[in-house]
Amino acid sequence: MLRFKLALLASLALTACTTPSSITKVPGAISKRPATEQTQPVSVQPSAPLPPQADADAFARTFLDSIQTQSILERREFCGYFFRNASGQIAATPPRRGTFASCSMPVPGRGSGIFASYHTHGAYGPQYDNEVPSTTDLLSDFQLGLDGYLSTPGGRVWRVTNATQDTSQVCGLGCVTRDPGFVPRNEGNVRQRYTVATLNQRGGT
DSSP: OOHHOOOOOOOTTSSSSOBBBBSOOTTTTOOOOOOOHHHHHHHHOOOOOOOOOOHHHHHHHHHHHHHHHHHHHHTEEEEEEEETTTTTTTOOOOOOEOOOOOOOOOOOOTSSEEEEEEEEEEEEOOOOTTSOOHHHHHHHHHTTTEEEEEOOSSSSSSEEEEETTTEEEOTTSSSSOOTTTTOOGGGOOOOOEEEEEHHHHHHHH
């Protein structure tokens, strides 16, 4: 049962990193596709305690900023996991390269020491509501029992928190490298916090 569930999650995890800019599903609109690639989980320190949230937030912001420029230049999402290494320090798995609108990863093993996923939203795309996480971003992390971090084309960093089943901004517009082609759209409509329900309620920006 667990093996089947993990196989299913492998096809869901971080495969829909953005949502179309309108909640109305228009035929032919660009959407994420299920990931099919599966690889062995990365070997990390087992049973490591969770780091303090402030430390994880700071690491995520610095790390995502370090890969943001390349992600934007290549116009593709990068993704991976954060974990505690043998000395207790926060570390990241090497970024995996996705497509413009998706990034697939293996499901981590139980007791792997992984505590959060990470991914970039890559370059700006006017057809996507890329400045907020998608509902699938949240649900993928919740199903895996993980927190998550993501960066946006406008330079925001978001944290998905499994314990509270929501997402909130770690830092706002321009706090990490911004896509030079980013076009602000109704920035006042971007909230500090969302749940799956309130993300579903978002209109076009």
